[in-house]
Amino acid sequence: MTDLLPYGLGTPNLVEFQPGYFVENSIVDDLKALSSEAKANGFELRVESAYRTFEKQLSIWNRKASGELPLLSETGERMARPKDEEELMYAILTWSALPGASRHHLGTDIDVVDGAACPEGYEVELTPAECDGMFAKFHAFLTERMEMDKSFGFSRVFIPGRGKIKPEGWHIAHLPTSRKLLEHFSLSTLREIYGQCDMACKRVVLARLPELAEEYIYPYFV
Numbered sequence: 001m002t003d004l005l006p007y008g009l010g011t012p013n014l015v016e017f018q019p020g021y022f023v024e025n026s027i028v029d030d031l032k033a034l035s036s037e038a039k040a041n042g043f044e045l046r047v048e049s050a051y052r053t054f055e056k057q058l059s060i061w062n063r064k065a066s067g068e069l070p071l072l073s074e075t076g077e078r079m080a081r082p083k084d085e086e087e088l089m090y091a092i093l094t095w096s097a098l099p100g101a102s103r104h105h106l107g108t109d110i111d112v113v114d115g116a117a118c119p120e121g122y123e124v125e126l127t128p129a130e131c132d133g134m135f136a137k138f139h140a141f142l143t144e145r146m147e148m149d150k151s152f153g154f155s156r157v158f159i160p161g162r163g164k165i166k167p168e169g170w171h172i173a174h175l176p177t178s179r180k181l182l183e184h185f186s187l188s189t190l191r192e193i194y195g196q197c198d199m200a201c202k203r204v205v206l207a208r209l210p211e212l213a214e215e216y217i218y219p220y221f222v
């Protein structure tokens, strides 16, 4: 039987790290260690997104396509919804992964902010402006630890010069664990999954799948 875990369809071994946020059991010790290290430096590592199922990613995808969720341009501003199906697909891909190919399906990837720097009542958006603004010191701390190889296996994945997804400084991944999970990822399985679900822009996604993988999926298998 095909292991559907990397597509957000399996039954991963999850632990609730923060209320409502689940991660793969095998990364918990390292995440706790990184969190303690952050705390010792005056930061509060707060998870804003963690494990996500295929259904959840599909729902994000479809709601962006329908206009229920806002579509953002490459610079992060709200944009009009393209009428052309292919243009619409690329617009969604700027900030949202293809269902079944989101690294959040792995349970090894999280979006983080500094809770200590977050103003009371502020709703986090996860934008480059926040990374360069209120969370800049926290991100500089993370960068420094990663460069010294003292980040307990966590690295950034969506960095400049890699694939077509915009850089996401807030997204960190436990690479030793995610690499293992991605070993058996296959595009033909993803294609089969799409064949059985109700997904916006499906026709053009299926037609373009090999090149989409080269630009939006494989560059982030690091």
Ligand SMILES: [Zn+2]
Binding pocket: 049, 104, 109, 110, 111, 168, 170, 171
């Ligand atoms: Zn993320």
